[in-house]
Amino acid sequence: MALALALLSSPALAQESASSSTATQQAATPPASPAEDAIRAGTIPVPAPPPGAALPQVDPIIPDTEFNSAIPALDAGGDPVLDQPLESIESFERRLATQQSNAKPTEGQAPPAKDPALADGDAVEEVGDAPVADAELTAPLPPLNQFEVAPVQFAEDEEAANRDLRVTYAVRLNGLDAADGETAVSLKSQFKSLSALEKGDGKADNVAMASARLTEDSELIKTILASEGWYDPQVRTHLDRTDGPSGLPLNAVIDVQPGKRFTFSEIKVDADPTVPPTLISDNLALKIGEPIVAERVQGAEAQVALALPENGYPFAAVGDRDILLDQNTGSGAYTLPVTVGPRGRFGGFRTEGDLAFDVDHVQTLARFKRGELYDSRKVDDLRKALVATGLFSTVSAEPQRTNEQVGDGTEYVTMLVKQDAGPPRTIAGSAGYAAGQGFTIEGTWTHRNMFPPEGALIVHGIAGTQEQGAGVTFRRANAGQRDRTFEAVAEGLRSDYDAYNAITGRLAARVSYDSTQIWQKRLTYAYGVELLGTAERAYDFNAGERRRRTYYVASLNGQVGLDTSDDLLNPTKGFRVTALVQPEGSLGNGFNPYIRARIDGSAYVPFGDFVLAGRVRFGTIQGAARDDIAPSRRLYSGGGGSVRGFGYQKLGPLDPNGDPIGGRSLNEGAIEGRYRFGNYGVVAFLDAGQSYESTTPKFSDMRYGVGIGGRFYTNFGPLRVDVATPLGRRRGESRLNIYVSIGQAF
Structure with a gap:
């Protein structure tokens, strides 16, 4: 164109x-x-050229x-070369090889091959047709197990490369000082305990990791601020390099502008009326004008959720709160929906499942009667008592509606106890050592519910260096009353102490009402009967040697205790008083009646984490001469539960060989200073005591032991290790005595 x-x-x-x-x-x-x-x-x-324009001359x-x-014709009969068929590859290669063999090489050029690849007459070229110079191509491949691969060598290993990328950093949190002093400290403390940067201990594998932690912590500080009432903070983060080597170190900076702290402008509870009318408001500890702090809000709602079931509303439920925030005023309108439900009183009991005992025994364990206002604390106590029997794999106690009206606006509530009985048999063992008592190994086999309900059969045995024996015990727990126990024992025992050697058979029965870890009681009691037949070897002053005598003892015993302390195994305040009286009669050289009596008292005064504790004990035997009393029934002092620093039963009258022979009275005292820090504690103590041949204590020749101890506090009580030494140590007395047990010394 x-x-x-x-x-x-x-x-x-x-x-x-x-x-x-x-x-x-x-x-x-x-x-x-x-x-x-x-x-x-x-x-x-x-377009045409303008008139008069001079146009250049154009050659044709x-x-x-x-x-x-010049274009050849494509029809048949043209060029004979184009008409002939194409030459085959075989002919082309043969012709090319012939031309190469006839050619003369130029100066410095190798002569052409005399035996071209296809000179063998084979139309198909094979690998073996290659020249001899390419023989390596025809060699077979080596086996895989002999194939060697040289590892790649790097100038630096991976660890060194990563080490070059690692960075150190410091955390800078700015802007929280806008809050008041105490709150600012709390915010910083919360941030430090949860911060990803702080947990990294100032080290990161690379800058990207430090940056990721910084991003995570920026969200963390927003959450912390919101939990304290700052719902609209401005948070900016950046990494600053200092003048150190490349990448070392960094400053991870978090700049915070808390903004407004929101406060309650309205507090509303959406609930039906209660009895008393202020039951919810009295327990919802939130006030208009105070900051909207998440922990306080959750705590106040939890208190409402506890208070309602504790005051007669077993089916009450706290709903989801609603807080409407006003960004302009920095205030929040709080609304809490509460489903109160019917007010209830305890009715009857019902039980289902794999039963360990029947519904009558469940009612024995309950500390409430029909018609009492429902109280969830008493239900929790029942649940704990059921668990304490040790007879269940799982057990629960739940209130059930009956719609049975009482007539005063309340209705009866049935307690449904779901049981799943567990294995009732237990095998247990223990081993220990005590100064003066030697090594002991004890084992028991127990069937806790052989005689339902809670009728246990216990077979026990003891093997030690100074004591051996075995026996059978029948024990019924919660016998007709919560925490009342009936126990009958038959046992035989051999004892070999410095004070006496005895072979004793014993039958005893006892009823006791004792404190437990679930329910520590203010008043406790025990009473029972005991029969002994004992052959004992002790020093006979008339004969001037140890002789064996046989005693038959019948005893009644009664005990009463008053306890105002705050804890059974670790008391820190209050006092305890226990009195024991045992009228006995002994058949040895005739019938010899007498009375054994003892009184114990202890008190505890706290001073912060320090507790000052003191103990006294007085004992007497009235009505019989010492030699008419079986040595095992006399009074002794010394040992871990008596006067620390001395061996078991080592204090008191001695025979010519220096062995204790016991007395008819004793007095003991101790004072301890206990300091606790966390789950640990230290104790310093001074113990004093003595036993006497007379029937009343003389308060003379008092012996003293001093020592220190360590405590490890657990959820079931403190583990105690005490080390003591006697003051004015006498010949034959140990320099150190160690005592290990559970619970405080007193």
């Missing part, structure tokens, strides 16, 4: 060009295109006849 436009732009050549084009079309050219036809027809205007282009004559 460009060619056509150039030609048509010259009027002098228009006629000649037209003639030439016509001739060419007739000879061999295809028909004109639509665009060319349009130009010829005048449909598309062709190759004529069409000359161009067409």
Whole structure:
């Protein structure tokens, strides 16, 4: 087209060009295109040169006849070369090889191969056809197990490379000083305890890790601020490099603008009326104008959830709070929905499941009667008492509606106890050592519910260096009353102490009402009967040697205790007093009646984490001479539960061999200073005591022991280790005595 436009732009050549084009079309050219036809027809205007313009002379282009004559014809009968079939690859390679073999090499060029690849006459080229110089290609591959791969060697190992990327950083938290002093300290403390940056201890594998921790901590500080009432803080973070080496160290900076601290503008409880009317509001410890602190809100709601079931509403439920915040005023309107439910009183009991005992015994364990106002604390106590029996795999106590009206706006609630009885048998063992008592190993086999309900059979045995024996005990726990125990024992025992050697048979029965870890009682008691037959070897002053005598003892005993302390195993305040009276009769050289009596008292005074504790004990035997009393029934002092620093039963009258013979009275005292820090504690103590041949204590020749101890406090009581030494140590007395047990010394 460009060619056509150039030609048509010259009027002098228009006629000649037209003639030439016509001739060419007739000879061999295809028909004109639509665009060319349009130009010829005048449909598309062709610009003309301005009048008088001097146009350059244009030489003629190759004529069409000359161009067409240079193109070979494609029809049959033309060039014979084009008509013949293509040469095969085999013929082409053979001809090429022949040409190479006949060629003469130039100077410095190797002669051509005399045996070309296809000279073997095989039309298919094989690997073996390669020249000898390529023999390596034809060699077989080695077996995989012999194939050797040289490891890649790096200039530095991976650990060194990672070490180069590691960074250290310091944490900078700015802006919290806008809060008041105490709150600012609390915010910083919370952040430090939860911060990912702080947990990283100022080290990160690379900058990206430090940046990720910084991002995480920015969200953390927002959460902490919101929990304290700042709901619209501005938090910005960045990493600053200091002037140290590249990447070391960094400052992880958190800039905080707390903004407004939101306060309560309205407190509303959506609930039905209660009895008393202020039951919910009195326990919802939130006030208008105070900051909206999450911990206080949750604590106040939890208190409501506890107070309602404790005051007669077993089916009460606290709903989800709603706090509407006003960004302009920085205040919040608080609404708490509460479903109160019916007010209830304890009704009857019902039990289901794999029963360990029946519903009557469940009622024995309960510390409430029918008609009492429902109190969830008493239900919790019942649940704990059920667990303490040790007879269940799982057990629960739940209130159930009855719709039975009492008539005063309340309705009866049935307690449903779901039981799943567990294995009732137990095998237990223990081992220990005590100064003066030697090593002991004890084992028991117990069936806790052989005689339901809670009738246990216990077989026990003891093997020690100074004591051996076995026995059988029947024990019924919660016998007709919660925490009242009946126990009957039959046992035989051999004892070999410095004071006496005895072989004893014993029958005893006892009823006791004692404190437990679940329910520590203010008043406790015990009473029982005991029969002994004992053959004992002790020093006979008349004969001047140890002789064996047989005693038959019948005893009644009664005990009463008053306890105002705050804890059974770890008291810190209050006092305890216990009195024991045992009228006895001994058949040895005739019938000898007498009375054994003892009184114990202790008190505890706290001073913060320090507790000052004191103990006294007095004992007497009235009505019989010492030699008419079996040695095992006399009074002794010394040992871990008596006067620390001395061996077991080592204080008091001695025989000519220096062995204790016991007395008819004693007095003891102790004072302890106990300091606790966390789960640990230290104790310093001074013990004093003595036993006497007379029936009343003389308070003379008192012996003293001093020592220190350690305590490890657990959820069931403190573990005690005491080390003591006697003051004014005498010949034969140990320099140190160690005592280990559970619970405080007193």
